[in-house]
Amino acid sequence: MSNFLYLFRGGDPEWRNQPPEVVQAHMQKWGVWMGGLKEQGKLVDGLPLAETGKVVEKAGEVITDGPFAEGAEVVGGYLIVTAESLDEAVEISKGCPIFENKGNVEVREILSMDM
Numbered sequence: 001m002s003n004f005l006y007l008f009r010g011g012d013p014e015w016r017n018q019p020p021e022v023v024q025a026h027m028q029k030w031g032v033w034m035g036g037l038k039e040q041g042k043l044v045d046g047l048p049l050a051e052t053g054k055v056v057e058k059a060g061e062v063i064t065d066g067p068f069a070e071g072a073e074v075v076g077g078y079l080i081v082t083a084e085s086l087d088e089a090v091e092i093s094k095g096c097p098i099f100e101n102k103g104n105v106e107v108r109e110i111l112s113m114d115m
Contacts, residue, residue: 003044003110004089006079006096011103029097037081042092046079076103080110 015023037043051074055066076098083089086109093105 001082001084004081004083004086005106005108005110006046006081006089006093007075007106007108008077008079008096008098009073009075009104009106011074011076011098011101015101026097026100029100033095033097034079036095037079037092042081042083044080044082046077048077049075 018026034043034046053066055064056062057064081089081092083092086107089107089109093107096105098105
């Protein structure tokens with residue numbers, strides 16, 4: 001078994017303009033999906049990310065407000081899941097509710113740093 005990172009990117013920019021009951025219903029889908037992963041022993045960790053932050057460059061010589069990226073590139077959150085292979089991790093990601101809002105999931109294996 002290996003751990004895989006899901007980076008949730010993009011989504012419909014009009015999402016924030018939806019009525020509260022639509023947002024609530026969608027967030028419940030996330031809860032059901034993540035709860036199912038937890039019950040299967042597949043969910044390791046994961047949280048949404050704040051929209052604002054800082055970008056640090058040149059060892060701290062340059063610090064700017066950010067991130068500023070195209071809507072499709074904005075990272076909104078992450079999960080860490082456990083799976084037998086990259087193919088299984090991709091298959092698991094297909095149930096993610098982000099696809100309902102035109103977002104995508106980047107799936108990456110987390111490697112160990114043997115020192």
